[in-house]
Amino acid sequence: MVEAPRPRNRRGDPIDPIPFLVTTGLAFTVVFSFGPIYGLAYGLSLRSALALSGAAFAGATALAYRQLVRSAPALDAGPLPPGPRVERLFYGAVGLGVVLVALTLPLL
Numbered sequence: 523m524v525e526a527p528r529p530r531n532r533r534g535d536p537i538d539p540i541p542f543l544v545t546t547g548l549a550f551t552v553v554f555s556f557g558p559i560y561g562l563a564y565g566l567s568l569r570s571a572l573a574l575s576g577a578a579f580a581g582a583t584a585l586a587y588r589q590l591v592r593s594a595p596a597l598d599a600g601p602l603p604p605g606p607r608v609e610r611l612f613y614g615a616v617g618l619g620v621v622l623v624a625l626t627l628p629l630l
Contacts, residue, residue, distance in 0.1 A: 535596030542590040549582035556625055 528536035553575050561571025595602075 529591050531594045531596065532592045533596070537591060537594040537596065539591070542586055545586040545590060546583050549586065550579055553579045553582065560625070 529539050529542070531537050557575030557578060558568065558571040561574055562568065566574065
């Protein structure tokens with residue numbers, strides 16, 4: 523059986539692709555679940571709402587690729603120290619809170 527080549531970070535080290543695939547899958551689900559509905563609520567046509575959702579998904583995918591593939595540490599680099607991990611978790615929680623608040627704006 524032939525094994526598929528692993529994605530590589532900017533230093534050429536192989537990385538685990540699963541975090542990127544999960545993140546882009548979740549981004550697709552959220553963007554295309556909420557995007558067209560909220561686009562229509564703001565008065566956009568369905569075509570425009572879908573195009574804007576597609577652009578948002580492309581942006582989220584590019585950001586995830588930059589963070590989770592290009593900037594990823596090598597598989598054998600070991601775990602991150604606790605300080606940066608807690609900081610990432612905090613910023614992720616703040617970002618999720620902002621997104622959830624933004625999703626309620628058309629309902630006001």
